Amino acid sequence: MTSLTLLLWIAFGITVQFAIFLAVEFWRHWKKYTALRLRSDPDEAVLLPEAAPSSNDAAGKSWTGFLPFKVVRKEVEDEAGSVCSFYLESEDKRPLPPYLPGQFLTFRLEAPAPAGGTEEITRCYSLSDAPRDDLYRVSIKRVPAPSGSALPAGRSSSYFHDHIKPGSRLMVRAPSGHFHIDRSDAPMVLIAGGIGITPMLSMANWCVAEQPGRELWLFYGVRDEREAVMLSHLRELAEQHPNMHLRLCVSNPGTEQESESAYVRRGRVDVALLRMELPLKPYHFYVCGPTPMMESLVPALEDWGVPDNRIHFEAFGPASIKRRAKSAPASAVSESPVAETSLAVTFGKSGRELAWNTGSGSLLELAEAGGVNVPSGCRAGSCGTCQTQIESGEVSYRQEPDFDPEPGTCLLCVCVPKTAVTLGA
Numbered sequence: 001m002t003s004l005t006l007l008l009w010i011a012f013g014i015t016v017q018f019a020i021f022l023a024v025e026f027w028r029h030w031k032k033y034t035a036l037r038l039r040s041d042p043d044e045a046v047l048l049p050e051a052a053p054s055s056n057d058a059a060g061k062s063w064t065g066f067l068p069f070k071v072v073r074k075e076v077e078d079e080a081g082s083v084c085s086f087y088l089e090s091e092d093k094r095p096l097p098p099y100l101p102g103q104f105l106t107f108r109l110e111a112p113a114p115a116g117g118t119e120e121i122t123r124c125y126s127l128s129d130a131p132r133d134d135l136y137r138v139s140i141k142r143v144p145a146p147s148g149s150a151l152p153a154g155r156s157s158s159y160f161h162d163h164i165k166p167g168s169r170l171m172v173r174a175p176s177g178h179f180h181i182d183r184s185d186a187p188m189v190l191i192a193g194g195i196g197i198t199p200m201l202s203m204a205n206w207c208v209a210e211q212p213g214r215e216l217w218l219f220y221g222v223r224d225e226r227e228a229v230m231l232s233h234l235r236e237l238a239e240q241h242p243n244m245h246l247r248l249c250v251s252n253p254g255t256e257q258e259s260e261s262a263y264v265r266r267g268r269v270d271v272a273l274l275r276m277e278l279p280l281k282p283y284h285f286y287v288c289g290p291t292p293m294m295e296s297l298v299p300a301l302e303d304w305g306v307p308d309n310r311i312h313f314e315a316f317g318p319a320s321i322k323r324r325a326k327s328a329p330a331s332a333v334s335e336s337p338v339a340e341t342s343l344a345v346t347f348g349k350s351g352r353e354l355a356w357n358t359g360s361g362s363l364l365e366l367a368e369a370g371g372v373n374v375p376s377g378c379r380a381g382s383c384g385t386c387q388t389q390i391e392s393g394e395v396s397y398r399q400e401p402d403f404d405p406e407p408g409t410c411l412l413c414v415c416v417p418k419t420a421v422t423l424g425a
């Protein structure tokens with residue numbers, strides 16, 4: 001055998017070994033990927049015995065209407081001092097019904113009115129801790145008056161910050177909402193912008209306590225670190241739980257925030273960052289943040305190829321998130337496309353007839369622009385304040401409402417007309 005033949009045999013042997021190694025690695029990864037994909041399919045989800053309570057459990061022990069609660073603790077949660085947590089216990093100290101991590105409470109408040117006296121307002125606030133049976137916690141950001149305008153500061157948030165303290169009494173509707181984590185052990189990515197961190201805190205706290213083996217990423221976008229809510233708690237969670245990965249994305253860092261750290265990233269949370277950080281896996285994405293972030297990130301995730309059923313989101317106010325496929329249940333969202341032409345909307349009680357077209361926005365916006373007085377709260381289909389009787393005609397929902405409207409009624413803040421319609425407002 002010549003030395004050339006020997007060399008060729010050695011090269012051949014190395015190539016064969018390398019090919020076997022690649023094939024084995026590919027097979028291993030493929031098995032892992034398939035297992036995760038099956039687990040993340042809701043129909044084939046692996047249910048864990050200690051998993052979150054189901055919607056039925058939560059609903060079964062819940063209450064209807066508003067119940068009195070007592071505030072037992074109030075705590076500032078960020079360096080900037082703009083977010084406060086309120087801990088609530090039921091006035092009769094009964095064990096609290098469980099909820100699903102990500103759900104919210106609805107409050108009916110008697111807050112000071114801008115014109116003097118008080119006014120009744122309804123607002124929703126996400127539960128910001130893992131479910132427990134003695135206390136509920138909500139964390140509220142103060143909404144200041146927009147700079148350079150004569151508009152007042154946020155009424156509910158100012159009321160909470162300025163007037164609510166330990167001993168205060170609050171009227172609270174039971175936990176509700178469709179935005180919550182599922183019971184599978186599929187890997188998940190939580191994306192929060194600003195105060196949108198509150199439902200994610202509930203999800204993350206529950207997940208690390210109950211499913212420590214589950215892969216969990218939290219991308220938390222803030223303008224500067226001083227605004228980050230419960231940052232030391234989040235840092236501790238990430239340090240103690242190897243399966244939790246925290247990324248704090250700071251879009252406008254101050255000069256003193258130069259401290260480079262493994263979990264701090266400069267800039268906003270966007271798909272480019274997700275692509276860079278996340279391994280290739282079938283994650284479920286949970287998104288909650290300000291309207292511009294939601295309106296750009298949700299379609300961008302779809303463009304990236306994330307299937308519709310793995311993108312879950314909640315807006316804390318009006319947001320028009322354009323999705324390729326509608327995610328709302330058939331009972332809530334009309335199958336038929338909304339008419340492009342002008343449609344007549346009659347407000348029976350007010351005696352007003354207005355023309356709705358695609359630029360008019362929701363039926364609530366149409367009513368307000370036409371001088372029809374309709375009470376509203378969240379403007380996001382969550383609180384039920386704008387529920388109105390449909391006397392004739394049909395409406396479509398622009399997004400899945402969290403509040404289930406009674407039969408024959410609709411939520412004007414998230415509805416548009418499908419045909420000419422007469423409403424009891």
Ligand SMILES: Cc1cc2nc3c(=O)[nH]c(=O)nc-3n(C[C@H](O)[C@H](O)[C@H](O)COP(=O)(O)OP(=O)(O)OC[C@H]3O[C@@H](n4cnc5c(N)ncnc54)[C@H](O)[C@@H]3O)c2cc1C
Pocket residue numbers: 104123124125126127138139140141142143144145146151152153154155156157158195198199314315316317378380382
């Ligand atoms: C499901 C859900 C969960 C939520 N969870 C949380 C949470 O966990 N934490 C949290 O902090 N928030 C949360 N929110 C938001 C919260 O419900 C309130 O919307 C928020 O606190 C602002 O309410 P406000 O009464 O303080 O402000 P509002 O009084 O409603 O004012 C809002 C803004 O409008 C401006 N404004 C006032 N009057 C006018 C006018 N005439 N014309 C135009 N603009 C005006 C105000 O200056 C202010 O900037 C959640 C919302 C939803 C729907």
Ligand code: FES
Pocket residue numbers: 375376377378379380381382383384385386387403411412413414
């Ligand atoms: S204003 Fe809250 S549901 Fe419409």
